[in-house]
Amino acid sequence: MAKTDPLARYNAMRDFAKTAEPRGEIGKGEGQTFMVQKHDATRLHWDFRLEIDGVLKSWAVTRGPSLDPDEKRLAVRTEDHPMSYATFEGTIPKGEYGGGTVMLWDRGTWAPVPGKSAEDLEKGHLHFTLDGERMKGEWLLIRLKPRAGEKRENWLLRKIDDAYAGATDALVETGLTSVATGRTMQEIAEGKNPPRNGKAGGGGPRHRNPLPRAPSTTAARRSPSPFRGGIKPPAFRPPQLATLVDSVPGGNGWLHEMKYDGYRALVATGKGGPRIYTRSGLDWTDKFASIAEAAADLPASSALIDGEVVAFKAGKPDFSTLQDALSNGSGALAFFAFDLLEQDGEDLTDLPQIERKERLRTLIAGADPRLLFSEHILGAGEKLFEAMCREGHEGVISKRADAPYRGTRSKSWLKIKCTRRQEFVIIGWLPSSARGRGLKSLLLAVHEDGALHYAGKVGTGFNASNSAALMDKLARIARKIPPADVPKVAARGAHWVSPKLVAEVAFAEFTAERVVRHASFIALRDDKPVDDVVTERAAPPPAPHSDVAISHPDRVIFPEAGISKGQLADYYAAVAPILLPWLGHRPISLVRCPQGRAKQCFFQKHDAGSFGDHVHHVDIREKDGSVEPYLWVDDADGVRACVQMGTIEFHGWGSRVEDVEKPDRLVFDLDPDEGLDFAKVRKAAADLNRHLADLGLTSFPMLTGGKGVHVIVPLTPQAEWPAAKSFAERFARALAQAEPERFTANLKKAERKGRIFIDYLRNQRGSTAVMPYVARARAGAPVSVPLNWSELRDVDSAQRFSVRDAATLLDRATGRALAGWGQADQVLPDI
Numbered sequence: 001m002a003k004t005d006p007l008a009r010y011n012a013m014r015d016f017a018k019t020a021e022p023r024g025e026i027g028k029g030e031g032q033t034f035m036v037q038k039h040d041a042t043r044l045h046w047d048f049r050l051e052i053d054g055v056l057k058s059w060a061v062t063r064g065p066s067l068d069p070d071e072k073r074l075a076v077r078t079e080d081h082p083m084s085y086a087t088f089e090g091t092i093p094k095g096e097y098g099g100g101t102v103m104l105w106d107r108g109t110w111a112p113v114p115g116k117s118a119e120d121l122e123k124g125h126l127h128f129t130l131d132g133e134r135m136k137g138e139w140l141l142i143r144l145k146p147r148a149g150e151k152r153e154n155w156l157l158r159k160i161d162d163a164y165a166g167a168t169d170a171l172v173e174t175g176l177t178s179v180a181t182g183r184t185m186q187e188i189a190e191g192k193n194p195p196r197n198g199k200a201g202g203g204g205p206r207h208r209n210p211l212p213r214a215p216s217t218t219a220a221r222r223s224p225s226p227f228r229g230g231i232k233p234p235a236f237r238p239p240q241l242a243t244l245v246d247s248v249p250g251g252n253g254w255l256h257e258m259k260y261d262g263y264r265a266l267v268a269t270g271k272g273g274p275r276i277y278t279r280s281g282l283d284w285t286d287k288f289a290s291i292a293e294a295a296a297d298l299p300a301s302s303a304l305i306d307g308e309v310v311a312f313k314a315g316k317p318d319f320s321t322l323q324d325a326l327s328n329g330s331g332a333l334a335f336f337a338f339d340l341l342e343q344d345g346e347d348l349t350d351l352p353q354i355e356r357k358e359r360l361r362t363l364i365a366g367a368d369p370r371l372l373f374s375e376h377i378l379g380a381g382e383k384l385f386e387a388m389c390r391e392g393h394e395g396v397i398s399k400r401a402d403a404p405y406r407g408t409r410s411k412s413w414l415k416i417k418c419t420r421r422q423e424f425v426i427i428g429w430l431p432s433s434a435r436g437r438g439l440k441s442l443l444l445a446v447h448e449d450g451a452l453h454y455a456g457k458v459g460t461g462f463n464a465s466n467s468a469a470l471m472d473k474l475a476r477i478a479r480k481i482p483p484a485d486v487p488k489v490a491a492r493g494a495h496w497v498s499p500k501l502v503a504e505v506a507f508a509e510f511t512a513e514r515v516v517r518h519a520s521f522i523a524l525r526d527d528k529p530v531d532d533v534v535t536e537r538a539a540p541p542p543a544p545h546s547d548v549a550i551s552h553p554d555r556v557i558f559p560e561a562g563i564s565k566g567q568l569a570d571y572y573a574a575v576a577p578i579l580l581p582w583l584g585h586r587p588i589s590l591v592r593c594p595q596g597r598a599k600q601c602f603f604q605k606h607d608a609g610s611f612g613d614h615v616h617h618v619d620i621r622e623k624d625g626s627v628e629p630y631l632w633v634d635d636a637d638g639v640r641a642c643v644q645m646g647t648i649e650f651h652g653w654g655s656r657v658e659d660v661e662k663p664d665r666l667v668f669d670l671d672p673d674e675g676l677d678f679a680k681v682r683k684a685a686a687d688l689n690r691h692l693a694d695l696g697l698t699s700f701p702m703l704t705g706g707k708g709v710h711v712i713v714p715l716t717p718q719a720e721w722p723a724a725k726s727f728a729e730r731f732a733r734a735l736a737q738a739e740p741e742r743f744t745a746n747l748k749k750a751e752r753k754g755r756i757f758i759d760y761l762r763n764q765r766g767s768t769a770v771m772p773y774v775a776r777a778r779a780g781a782p783v784s785v786p787l788n789w790s791e792l793r794d795v796d797s798a799q800r801f802s803v804r805d806a807a808t809l810l811d812r813a814t815g816r817a818l819a820g821w822g823q824a825d826q827v828l829p830d831i
Helices: 008-012 083-087 118-123 170-176 185-189 289-295 319-328 353-365 382-389 466-478 563-583 636-644 680-692 721-738 805-812
Strands: 033-040 043-054 057-063 073-082 088-091 099-110 125-132 136-143 154-159 242-244 255-260 262-269 276-279 305-310 332-344 371-372 376-378 395-400 409-417 420-431 438-449 451-458 496-497 504-505 520-524 554-557 588-592 601-602 615-622 627-632 647-653 665-672 699-704 709-714 756-759
Touching: 033 057, 033 083, 033 125, 033 136, 033 185, 043 073, 043 083, 043 099, 043 118, 043 588, 057 083, 057 154, 073 805, 083 118, 099 185, 118 125, 185 680, 255 353, 255 382, 262 289, 262 332, 276 289, 276 680, 289 332, 289 371, 305 353, 319 520, 332 353, 353 371, 353 563, 382 395, 420 451, 420 466, 438 466, 438 504, 451 504, 466 520, 554 563, 563 636, 563 647, 563 805, 588 627, 665 721, 680 709, 680 721, 680 756, 721 756
Parallel strands: 242 409, 332 371
Antiparallel strands: 033 043, 033 099, 043 057, 057 073, 073 154, 088 099, 099 125, 125 136, 136 154, 255 376, 255 395, 262 276, 262 305, 305 332, 395 409, 420 438, 420 496, 420 504, 438 451, 504 520, 588 601, 588 647, 615 627, 665 709, 665 756, 699 709
């Protein structure tokens, strides 16, 4: 019986005299290739292909792959493709099957998970791993039961929740250029040649892939960083230290991270290669050579990153494993990055904590798997603490979300430990009477008031290996008298040493005599100076405080919703951690409604000094040559001071006070005609997103809280205002000319009938747009809210959320769906 040709259908559907697609022939691949092609045909989709039995099994994923395990993407089974199709990129002529632009969007290798095989595909499910340039980790394909009349198989493509899981739309919204040629969809459609080096260039946009990475046994394919020839690495600066407290602070003004069991380190990158410093400023680049190697390809001219070097045991950071790795010169190390102090020569320490972390997320995303972003949650720190303790971790670090970075110990960083652990100075030791064991216990001390004070003994946690190493070190620093006053009972039979070694010890508590109880030795800490070892008495966490009083807090300012001035102030206090990264350090205009939103309201953008010390001003030169003081804020008290003065809305420039002439975003405000169905606004926003993506620009949607949607394009501040306005205007007018029945770029109300005004005028010097999470002076107290593109499809109003939804907004902002929202390293394309 003749064997069926699996490519017969593929060949029958194409006229190879008209299309440049390869003719179908059974290939001889390596058996593990996968690739994805972004295909703008009748409908934009992503063709996902796996090599099986010499052909590419294929599915059309209409909305593209998603990193969100809760997001199941429809994947329609299509005809098998030849192996030669794996390198195809170009255009299929209009009128031919699949006519449109094809981009090679991803490529790599695949394998069934252990215990599974490619034969499972015939059973209707396939569990597999991918190691591509964009898609990584575990995935699942599941065939749906066919419905009556369906001619093609419908499947679901879903990400498994692993270290590579991420934001819902992260892949499709950041993967805007070809992995083979660096071209955008528009450049491919126009037939432009790729750059000589095969990478995106020629003044086009530069993107970083904001996806989480994790340690992998498979080496990632990486190109040398184009930033290696940058500026000199930043100098060491003292790290910020945390204050020990008994309990996790409450409220949404705090973000909470896992406390890592490793070595604190600062990674400085730049020209000449990365340097790695300990918390005391020692250069340990050689000891942490693998981390330095990983940091060499970070996409920044220079950076100073704060974090922790760890080694894993049973999937958890383990300090003893780290010490063994350093002692033996072997073992895998990783670096958890949790703060960004400098980038590209800019000092970031005065920015709010949460904004520094978002910048860090963008920098680390897509980096070497040995560099990991330290995730955090806003609020609900007690739940994280319980989970960390339950899983056997050390504890949590809580940080004020709006606080700057300061190189000292402060109460804006707090540490809460599952068991008490701290460092002690070793001042002596007691010999063991047991045969074969030389060490019974260590005598400990801490610094208080400039002198060493006895702090008890530790007699467990030793083994043959570490006790032998300890005895060797202790013998070298022996002395005849104790370096601190020690009670006679404790000193009986002791051998004394100079206070040069630091031990990390776990213990239950300090007794009334100020010595440790139930102590256990963890390890020596040669990364921490002896003089830094002080008693860490637990103190209660500081209560949230503001010195900005709200007068007349019961005054109702939203009469329809019954929301008062005090409630509005409470809303802004609650969302300050997620508001300030967008609003802070930006010239702003305020909508002030002193008697409530239904009364007289007015704009204010200049500061006459009436707002108090928490509201700042930046001098900006006007068109007529005069200089005016514009308002800006950088903390929750600044926002609160504005609310006290009757402010409801905050509108911001598209640039920051550090350089007002270079915008860091574009905003396209889709303003519909009165009565126009919001579904048409949603579709218009999605179309703008697609057109911007064709140009290589990532964009994000935001409900305005009014009538429409903002499509926001983040930018690296490079071009100045005239270039930004020119691009925005040309883009808007091109859309209006292409679809005049849907769009207008004309400001006149008369031109808007039945259409959507693409307001590009937000993108000129001095213009403002409402910022994320800002309340609107409208009935019902709606707020402007970021969404991802998948969410936007199901929203039926631009006023979906109100000031009563602060808790929901906080949960959303720190969830997977909005991870990386508003972040993209890109510049205006040259069109």
